[in-house]
Amino acid sequence: MKNGKTPDPNVVHPIPGYDREIYVKPTVTDPNIIVGDFTYIADSEFECHVTHHYPWLGDRLIIGKFCQIAAGVEFVMNGANHQMNGVTTYPFYTLEGWDMAPPPLSDLPLKGDTVVGNDVWIGQNAVILPGVHIGDGAIIGASAVVGSDVTPYTIAVGNPARPLRKRFDDGLIDLLLRFRWWDKPVDEIDRLIPLLTCGDLEKVRRALAAKVNDDQGGT
Numbered sequence: 001m002k003n004g005k006t007p008d009p010n011v012v013h014p015i016p017g018y019d020r021e022i023y024v025k026p027t028v029t030d031p032n033i034i035v036g037d038f039t040y041i042a043d044s045e046f047e048c049h050v051t052h053h054y055p056w057l058g059d060r061l062i063i064g065k066f067c068q069i070a071a072g073v074e075f076v077m078n079g080a081n082h083q084m085n086g087v088t089t090y091p092f093y094t095l096e097g098w099d100m101a102p103p104p105l106s107d108l109p110l111k112g113d114t115v116v117g118n119d120v121w122i123g124q125n126a127v128i129l130p131g132v133h134i135g136d137g138a139i140i141g142a143s144a145v146v147g148s149d150v151t152p153y154t155i156a157v158g159n160p161a162r163p164l165r166k167r168f169d170d171g172l173i174d175l176l177l178r179f180r181w182w183d184k185p186v187d188e189i190d191r192l193i194p195l196l197t198c199g200d201l202e203k204v205r206r207a208l209a210a211k212v213n214d215d216q217g218g219t
Helices: 170-179 186-196 201-215
Strands: 033-035 061-063 074-076 114-116 154-157 162-166
Touching: 170 201, 186 201
Parallel strands: 033 061, 061 114
Antiparallel strands: 154 162
């Protein structure tokens, strides 16, 4: 391990002396925000980036391990959605003095949980809209507005975000999804770094195929 230290997902500041990048998991207080080990954001706090997240709606933000979240990213939750099946979208029930009870949840356009996979890179000032599912290994471009699902290992850009291309061919993507390096023990991930950062994708493909075969008992 580097400098004799073992990576610790429970520290807040993983870069000594620098407070503008934090591991998210140890800072989360909202039970409806679930974040995996070693996911970081380029900021000194995280929950301010999760907006319109009201406990009575019950929607969750679920983010996997080893995600990289740039500055200015916003996760817009279901509380931002207004009732749309009446002739006005004005939320009288949220404002003081108006004689309106909250509408039943069935009258609100709820999109469900927002789910981000593992090893996802979300670029600066991107906006993730309610109910979106982003697959493992995806890349979200800077200032993208993501309103629909993004498949694993896909680059999505623009407003509205659209797939630009897949990062790898289907065979390598399948190996990565089967290998799930982010679920390995820390010491094993540390040994895998030369492979995970190798630009020779054919070498990576062969090594991953062998490892997946070993993990499955040679079947």
